Amino acid sequence: MCGIIGRVGDGDAIDTLLTGLENLEYRGYDSAGVAVQNGAGIKVQKRSGKVQELKNSINGAPLEGRVGIGHTRWSTHGPPTDENAHPHTDSTADVAVVHNGIIENYATLKTQLREQGHEFTSDTDTEVIPHLIQQYLDEDMENEAAFRRAIERLEGSYAVAVMFSGEHVIYAARQGSPLVVGIEDDEFFLASDVPAFLEYTDSVVYLEDGDVAIVEPDGVEFTDLDGNAIVREPETVDWDPEQAGKGEYDHFMLKEIYEQPTSLSQAIEGRIDPETGSIDLDGFPAGTFEGVDSVQFVACGTSYHAALYGSLTLTQAGVQSTALLANEYSVSAPPVDENTLVIAVTQSGETADTLSALRKASENGAQTVTVTNVVGSTASREADDTLLIRAGPEIGVAATKTFSSQAVMLTLLGQRITADVRGEESVGDLSPLLSDLERMPDQIESVLERSAAREIAEEYDGSQSYFFIGRGLGFPVALEGALKFKEITYEHAEGFASGELKHGPLALVTPDTPVFAVFTGVEDEKTLKNAEEAQTRGAPVIAVCPEGHPATDIADAHLEIPEADSDLAGLLANVQLQLVSYYAADLLDRPIDKPRNLAKSVTVE
Structure with a gap:
């Protein structure tokens, strides 16, 4: 939901920002906008509707700059209008902000700011952020200090990127909403998801909750909210940029349906040996789940169906197991303790409901595992262990190849759990199952052809x-x-x-x-x-x-x-x-x- 793109570097940022917004269209949105600045002020262009409508409005407009931020908005507070589209600015247009998430205390902040003379032009919760920053700037704070102070006041979930007039810097922070930095030799990116800038770089840094990133033309500085330096090492995303394109297909969904033989081959590569009947899941050796007496799966949507698939395979094997909707977990979760294994299934690793359930399980002492498609995602960082499905980027909103890869990996994980909980002899000879699994990519190819x-x-x-x-x-x-x-x-x-x-x-x-x-x-x-x-x-x-x-x-x-x-x-x-x-x-x-x-x-x- 919603998408953020930011870029700092030499040359004009507009084309890069618009490409990033197009790459983020799959997340779902109803309006789009960009803000750029070249040292002489911030220029904003935004429209309700599709990115193409934004592009049409930009044609011929005097919009250029080396630093910029962009956004695709999914309406929460306020309908999809030009006024409610991001970026939002303060009353002087010296501060521009894009934001994903929900500011839970925005009504209180808005009331306080209005009492101090601030005028608002949108219905969004986001608009309080530039006005908060403006308030601190008016109190003679420097840009960075005003940004940090404003962020401290926010309650709820957010990924925020902020630009100031006259400064070639993007300030960013995250709390409960994904944000990732892309690093190239002389160009730096900021986005809510890697596909936004995948064609420019595969070197990424995933921000964690409480992180602040200061993106400048000569590098990126990472700190906590108090300004203390922290280390965030870059990771290489093992995705081919061409995978994020439609190629010869009319739709991403059809392309991703036809990619399932490849995605399943990637999922099982090096993990099964039909001849010996053995499974080798990286990071899950024999004994990993000793002491577990019950398993809970938490997930939403398509991932819930994969979780139910995994839960049923465990139940059939004699392991106490249940699949639960993550969005109901806070009100209807069965008891957990140190002998409970909770498996969070989430394609993106950023699904808010699933992360909430994962955190609740961890707080109550459960052992946790996440099954996800994204290296470095929030779920993979917060769970005790991670099993990657290795499906590659999935752009279509309707999940296809990730479901099949999730279900297969949960089936294999279930064998490891069963062996640890009930003994190796309980799983029997796995060679027939693994032989069928090895043939499965070819069988899917046959289904697709006929x-x-x-x-x-x-x-x-x-x-x-x-x-x-x-x-x-x-x-x-x-x-x-x-x-x-x-x-x-x-x-x-x-x-x-x-x-x-x-x-x-x-x-x-x-x-x-x-x-x-x-x-x-x-x-x-x-x-x-x-x-x-x-x-x-x-x-x-x-x-x-x-x-x-x-x-x-x-x-x-x-x-x-x-x-x-x-x-x-x-x-x-x-x-x-x-x-x-x-x-x-x-x-x-x-x-x-x-x-x-x-x-x-x-x-x-």
Whole structure:
């Protein structure tokens, strides 16, 4: 949600800022703006709507400068208008600010500032920041001191970047909202996410809560809020800049669906050995989870479905496990102690609800692990251990390749946990599972080449509702299939445990309600019976299963998947459901990569 870009260096910053904003469009936004300065004052241009509208407004405008900040805004306080777009300035236009997060005490600060004569022109919480800074400047504080004092007054979550008139410096601070610095030889960047500047540099420093970065033409200084120097070493992001582009595909989502053979190969590389039946997860040797007597997964959205997948594999192996929505964890979490393992699943490593749940678990003494896609993310720094899914950058708002990589890595992690909790003999011979996993990238390639998803999307275009059902590990896949469909088509879709159809949802079934039934090889006869119950009430049934499966005899349509271990079959079915969602949304001419009201990374609770 929201995006920040900043740049300090030689030459004009405008093109770099606009490129950065375009690279951040996937995060979700409803307005955009930039501010630059060349030593003679700050110039601001901002617009509600898309970055292209901002670019159109800049054409011919006298806007240039070596230092600049930009922002894509997701509306929280105030509607998406030109006035509410960032950057915001003080009344003298000597201070410009961009901000992600929520200032919880903004109303109190705004009242105090108004009493001191400040006039506000927007409905945002952000505007209090430049006015606070202006207040301290009026008290004869230097720029840096005024910035630090203003930041001290803020309560809530924030990533803030500030520019002062006449000074070629960007001041930045973070608390609860991601911020990363990019370092090149003679150019420095600041952003909410690495893809903003990935084409310029892969050397990054992730700021931690309480950090301040002072970005100048000759380098970056890192301090705490009190001004004490701190050390933050650069890391190299192992992402190819070309991965952040669409290439030959019409949409990032389709590109990322087709990248799953590669992303899964990257996820398992060096981690499995089918011949010996062994798993080697970096940082998780035998005995890592000795003493654990229960496991809790916390996650949101697609990551929650992956967490549910991981939880079910553990439960089936005899380990006490549950998957919980991270945004409900603060009010409904089961008790935890030092024998509880809490696994936070988050693609970005910055999901606010998941971070909150992770922190609560840590405070109560639980052992914590995060499963994430981003090196150096907040979750990876705060958890006791990190398991990277190595999926590469995912730009489409609707998660695809990260779900499959998360589910696979949680399946492997589950084997390590089971061996430590119940003994090595409890996991049995893993060679068949690992052999199937090694074949999985090729099997997904086969699914992609032969899928009938486009034809099925066309056949059922215009239906009233779309139901997805599955049993066991097919259940989280059904939930994920429905989520993908509703996210990008805007059509009504719901996922159910197969057996739950007759406990209420069957009342909604009509001939205008196609039912996608996922078969994983576990109790398929029961899922088939549930599908037939819907079919007898007129609903068309689309079976997602291997060729020759009994379901193909009764189904109205078939999405074929290869034969696979039951722990993995659902993930092959998931690829077919992703394709159905994509083609259905394309038929409806939806903005597939940027669905309305949604953001890639939800960084506020």
